[in-house]
Amino acid sequence: MDTDARPRRRGPYAKSAERRRSIVDAAFEVFAARGYQGGSLQDVADRVGMSQTSLLHYFPSKADLLVAVLNRRDVVADTGPLEDETRDFPTILIDQARFNEGVPGLIELYTVLCGESVTEHYPARDYFEHRFARLRDEYSAELRKLEAAGRLREGVDIERAASSIVALWDGIQTQWLLDDSVDMAACLADYLGLIIRPSAP
Incomplete structure (x- = not known):
């Protein structure tokens, strides 16, 4: 008999990894x-x-599970480093906002969890502090590039x-969660249009 035709048994490591993923997915929902x-x-x-x-x-611990859930959230959707040279900075942000709307539970x-992070002794407070600091740094860097290209409007303070x-x-x-008629991408685009000039055709 051709032994290659036999179904391969999954080892304990694969089963353990699958079980961990199912736990994280369940915690994500909870x-x-x-x-x-x-x-x-x-x-x-x-x-x-x-x-x-x-x-x-x-x-x-529950805190260990929370960290795994946040890491899972980052895999599903995160702005991350802005290295896509085919799209400019405003387009990347607007596209990300539209994408987030289509991922069940992601925004919720x-x-x-972000709202809870301001409470005392919250185990993931560092995660959100570092996330906000990283986003501010990344966005500031992108705005400086736009300033150098002459696309940032006069009087814009980059850090603010x-x-x-x-x-x-x-x-x-948050408003969208309470009323999904709010157009997140359009609101974001409106603000970006106030501080960034359109790209040259």
Whole structure:
């Protein structure tokens, strides 16, 4: 018999990795709906059909699971380094806003956990502090490039504009969660149009 035709058994590592992914996906849904404070490990365990004791074998603490969920969120969608040379900075941001609308639970998870991050002893506070600092740095760098190219409008303070883009994006997302008739991408585009000149045709 051709042994290559036999179905290959999946090793314990593959099964363990799959189980970890299913736990993180379940926690993603629980934390998006109930927040980190309101969602329990038992809620997550129930979604994957396992005991809380078994879940703790994969994630020793709720804080460890939260970090994994945030890392998962970054894989699903994140602005990341702005290195796409086929699109300019405003287009990248607007496209990202449109993309986020189409990922179920993504905006809910981010908004809920970000709001909780200002509470005392929140385990992911550093994550959000570093994320905001990184975004401000990246956006400032992109705005400086636009300034050098003559596309930044007069009187724009680059650091304040970078912070304003972050604040506008987060605020518009919260409004969209409460009323999905709010056009996040259009609101973001309107502000960017106030500080950035259109590219030459």
